[in-house]
Each structure stands twice: as structure tokens, then as C-alpha cells.
Amino acid sequence: MRNNYVLAPMHGVNCLAFRQLCLEYGAGLVSTPMIHANWLAKEKKLPKDIEFGNEKNISVQLVGENIKNMKIATKIVEDYADIIDINCGCPSPDIMALKCGAYLSKYPKKIGEIVNAVVGSTSKPVTAKIRSGWNENKINAIEVGKIIEDNGAVGVALHARTVKQGYSGEADWELIKKLKESIKIKVFGNGDVWSGELAHKMLKETKVDYVMIGRAAMSYPFIFKECLDVKYKPTIEDRHKCILRFIELYEKQKKQSIVELKQHLMWLFKGLDGAKEIRVKMASVKDVKLLKKMSEEFFHL
Secondary structure: OOOOEEEOOOOOOOOHHHHHHHHHOOOOEEEOOOEEHHHHHHHOOOOOOOOOOOOOOEEEEEEOOOHHHHHHHHHHHHHHOOEEEEEEOOOOHHHHOOOOHHHHHHOHHHHHHHHHHHHOOOOOOEEEEEEOEOOOOOEOHHHHHHHHHHOOOOEEEEEOOOOOOOOOOOOOHHHHHHHHHHOOOEEEEEOOOOOHHHHHHHHHHHOOOEEEEOHHHHHOOOHHHHHHOOOOOOOHHHHHHHHHHHHHHHHHOOOOOHHHHHHHHHHHHOOOOOHHHHHHHHOOOOOHHHHHHHHHHHHHO
8 A cells, every 4th residue: 555545435436547546646555435245246247337548546445244155255356456355334325235345233243254255265364444422322334343353354444423413413533533633544534524634634533543534535546646646736737637537447448438538527517616517518419529528628618
């Protein structure tokens, strides 16, 4: 891992081009979206929306509750991964309905069994991503962190919100600090890091090993540059180059979707003067060349 600043796994966001872009802007580690172990075990191949390049410093995230299938999935993805991560924190109702992701926060013993199975199935380092607990009355991140440590993982990422919070309210950095003080393995702090300055603040206040950044990077991959140099601020030209670079990287992907490309561009235009107008215009566009032309004209004007 090149540095302390990590792109969080995000479903529907972390395509190959976006991961490559974040690496170019300084991320120390990037992650795939979660991949369901049951699907991998059944199909014996990667899903169509998961693509790999010649990436280094990449974590592949698996989600699932079936021990046998988690072992099979681990074998399928390990050649692509520098790290294999286990999702025990996704609060999506669809994922929890399958009794995995954040659903597992209610069953720490089961988390331990899954971690143990994955660790025993690969020579690659294994981490797990968790939540603070089910709700404010059932905070168990420290208990779960110790179980993850005891079952052989090298690190744990804590999104310091409860399952019931989802992405609302504030992340509890004090809990991240307590988790770091309670275990010996690496700790990734996650939640409410919207700038390089806040990333440094988390490192200082919680003493975590790594800062994991998710939603902020979607519209502002420059945050990784900020983490490495808190004085850095992108110019309009930097924003322009970023958008054109993303399009360039996306066009090299084998698996492309105009809907996915437009969504990323709408995120990347966020915060710029005139962004609302161009995002409205892009909504009806169905041609990559036209999207590129619109981007050029936006910055020219």
C-alpha cells in the first residue's frame, strides 16, 4: 500500500476506470465494489460488471454468509487481489435480506467463522469492513473487531455509523479510536472525511493506520491529492483534465454503459459553476463522443 488513504468499496461506483483515476490522483489502495460470493460459487466466473486491469494496490471485496461459497469465491478472486475484504457492513435492504452485509453485525460469531474460512482459503491478506453496531443500543464494533483479529484478519475497517443510521447523522470517531486502542491489527477509519484536512484530523485524533474515503471521492477524486498535500486545490483546468481523463479511461474498459458513464460525469461536474445545466443536458445524451464534446465546450465557455 502506497500511503494511508484508501478508496472505500462502493457498489455502482468503483468501476475499473474510476479505480484507475483514484490511483492516479494518489489513493494508496482502491477497492472493487462488493461481489456476492453465492453468485461466484454458482457461476465460477466474475460478474459482467466487475473488470480488472493491471492495477496494483487493489482490494477485492466479497459479501456472503455461506461458508462454503465464501471459500470458493476467495479462490476465484485471489489472483486479482492484493487484499481480500469481507463486507460485514453494507446496510442495503437487498443485501441484508440475504442475511449478509450489515445483517451480520447481529451475529459476531458468524463473522468470525466467515473470516476464519476466508483466511484459511488464501495466502493473501484478509480484512473485514464493519459498522458500529445494529443501533445505538447495540454498539459492538470492539467485540466484533476482536473476533476478526482472533480469526486471522490483518485489518478491520470501521464505518462508524450504526446499521440503522445508514449514511445519516455523524460518524463516531471516538469509537474508531477505541477500536484502534483495543486491537493489534490494522484499523481503517471510515466516515465523514470530506477533505484532506479532515483525513489528517482523523489520523491524528483516532491514531488509525488508514483513512478510508468513500462518498467524497465520487465527485472529488482530488481528495487523495489533498490528503498528500493539504494545500493542494484543483484549478478549473485540473477539473477539466480529470473529466477528460475519466472518459479516456472509461473508453478503454471492455464493459461500458452509457448510463454508468453519465452518472460518473454528473458526479465529477458537481460543484462547478454551470454544473446543473450541463447535468440536465447530459441526462438525454446517448453517445460517448457527444458527452466528450459537451465537456470540452463547458470548459471552453
